[in-house]
Structures are given as structure tokens and as C-alpha cells.
Amino acid sequence: MLHHVFGDNYFHFFMFIMNKVWLVEQFGLPRSIPFLVNATSANTPFFRQAQELGAFFGRDVVVQGRREIVKVDQAYLALPFFCNAETMTWIAGVFRDEIDETSEQSDRPVFTIRSSTAPNGRLFRNQDEVSRLAEKAGFEVLDPATMTLKEQANRFAKAPIIAGAHGAALTNMIFRAGKPTGVIELFSPSMGSPHYAMMAREFGFCYRSTLTKNPEGRTFTASTEVDLVELEKMFDDMLAQVQN
Template sequence: MNKKSNTRVIEKGASFRFGWQNYYHFFMDGLTQLNALDAFDPKGEIPIILPDHYHKNRFAKDFFSKIFPNNREIIVQSSKEYLFVKKLYLLKEDILSCSLDQVIDQIRPSAKLVDDKKIFITRNSFSGRTIRNINEIMPILKDFGFEVVDCNEMGLLEQANLFSSASHVAGIHGAGLVNTIFKKGGNLKVLEIAPGLDFQPEHYKNICKKFGFEHRMIFGKNLDFQTNFILDPQELSNLLRDF
């Protein structure tokens, strides 16, 4: 590729970058950047720069087409071109700062905080980190009144509305648990299922601490090479009885 012939010159712009395929990083690394930009440039005079593949990502497409304020220009960069930006702004924000609250309010401006749903977040087999004995687990979840959802099959606003009405959320550690943020201002109990004792991330524990949610963990065993695991049905049942 000839750099000169494939270079577009723009006066200014803010580079918006994060792990595009990951829902967690979209919120924690991506949207908090935009709020940092709004605080720095409330008039919306600095365009944001997006890669041309952003619309292939359902939650990013939902956000930029339905929620993103139209007073700020979006510059879409083709994968076949270079941008020469005369004044480039790089964005960074503390993921658990007040910016996260602003993100939630943008997406869930009028949701009613009710406590009437128990939600279990499952993961498809292509994602890895799945429960190998899920057939033993499903009847237990049903007995305790849990609705099983796959967040990959839902739009952004659909997820926000669903989780804002949750009283309990249980799920395998993964990006779907970030939806607990939509219960901000309400009461929520969160059960995080980790593949094994040597896997104890604190992403969602920290979110729960920030918003005052109850957080518990249960651990699987017998991991395979894709971190799929066995979950003890009796241990889960005992925990849910007191959950």
C-alpha cells in the first residue's frame, strides 16, 4: 500500500480504541473514554475516530446509532487508509470512576428499577469457559426460578432493560456480567461462577463493591484445555438455597 496515496489529513480527532470484540472492555475502556472526552470538550468540537469495522459489533453499532449524541462528529477510518491527524487526543479514564455512572445513565435513562427477575448468564461453546455438566445444572436453575439468557444474542438496550429489573444474577465469569451495572441504585445479588480455585478475578467483585451489590463466588473443577469445567450440582443447590 502506498502510504501517501492512502492518507487522509484531518485537523483534529480523538482516538477511540479498546478491545472491540469484548463487551466488558466496551464499557470499561471504551465508553468511559467518551465521557472523559465529554468532560474535556463539552461542546463536542473534537470528532472521534472509529475503525470501519465498528458496525459489525452489535453492541457498538447499537450505541453509536441509537445512543451516541449527534452533536459530535464521527470520523470512520477505513482499514485501507492512513489518517494524518494534526491534533490527536488520546483518551484514558479510571474504569470505576464517576464516568461509569454517566455511561449507565446514558444507556438506561428511564429504566424502572424493579426486583422481579432471577437471571442466569450462559455462554456458548465457541466462547470457551463453559460448564461441561450443564444438563445437570439447568434443572437446579429452573427450580430456583432463574431465567437462562445468552447475552450474545441480545442488543445493548435489551440487555440494559433486562438487567435493570434483576434481583439476582448468576453466571460464568465473562463479559455478560458487566450488565450488573444497569442495576445501579438498586439491590442486587450476584453469584459469579469461576472455572477453578486458581482463577479468581476481581472485575465483577469490584463492580459490586462500587454499587453496593452482594457478591459471591462458586468454583468449578476438572478444567480442560479450553477452561471448560464441572460444577458440583449439590454445592450450587446449597448456595442458591441461601442466595
């Protein structure tokens, strides 16, 4: 069973769905046994793209609709560890291509942004200034929501530093598994969780975080402002550390 209550979220897809795939594969369950997943998860673009990329290793995927009961003779419930480096490294390998250090693909640091239509809000009211500062520091500013799963896997696999607001985009640090990496996370003072710090620690990445300021709006979706002086210092410090 690949069910998860927040299975339509990019972070939860990797941490609570793909980690179950890892466990099933590690224990060698016959591939004739299908996966069962709820419709909410199955209908997300990244889940469909994962299917197209062969992430479920040829197993059939049975989609369970809302309020639908699926009758089975025997069910297997996978309960893997959360945020485990071995598991996350395996998952990264399912999606990213082999890293070619000589390729022309960009290897600049990445600063992730959220579009004005992002469902969870948490926008920076001074995003234009933040983006200019990031570009000046050598970062590529991009919105992962505009990219396919494969494009995200291959782009973030080449990013020596990943920075941005607390949110699902930082999940892409998983594709840097096995490489020295810096992570900068900008927290709204009205909400946050330690998950990305936990991921960074598990991988041995250099991690820094700071709070943005002046939240406006509802707790979980409030817009904020970034302290540009502090952010510039964080960029400089992280760039120096990664280059060393």
C-alpha cells in the same frame, strides 16, 4: 480517541471505550470534534447499536482501518479512571430506559449461559443440570449474546440477582447501578480476573464466587463442571440476603 486493544469485547467496550465518552462529555469538548475508533471495535454489533442509540451524542465517528494512518491537526487522548461507580452509573443511563417498577417486564433473577458457539468457550459440561437448578430457584436462564444492547440494558436493570460464568455477560450488572443487587460468579480454576468483583464492590453489590471443577481443554477456553450442591446453597443464601 476511543481505541482499545480489546475493543471488540463487550466488557472492554463499557470499561475502556464508553468511559472515554463519559470523560469527553464531562469536560465539555465541542461535539464538532469526532471520535476516532479502530475498525475492529466499530464493526461489533454492540458498537453499531450504541451508535444507533445515540451513545456518542451526535459526534461523528471516524473508523480507522488496520494499518491505516489518520492525519489530524490536533488529537485528544482521554484517560479516565477504570471501574468508577460515577462513570459506570452515567454509562448505564445512556442505554437503559427509566426503570418502571410497575411494568410487566420480568424482574426475576438472571442466570447467564454461553452457547456452544461462544468464541471463548468456558462452557459447563453439566449446563442442563445447572439450568434446571437455576430455574427451580426462580432464575430466568438466558444467553445475552442473543439479545440487543438495549434489550440487555433493560432486562438486567430489573434483575435483583445476576449469576453466571466469569465472562462478558456479567458486565451487564452495570445496568443495576443504584439498585440493591446480588452477583454470583463461577470461575474456571484455569483462568479468571477480579474485574467483576471490582465492579460489584464499587457499586456496593453483594458478591459471591466459587470455582467450577475438572477443567478440560486449553487454559482460557476449558470446559468445566459446576458443583450443583454448592451452587444450590449459593442460590439460597443470595436469595435470602437480597430479599432481606
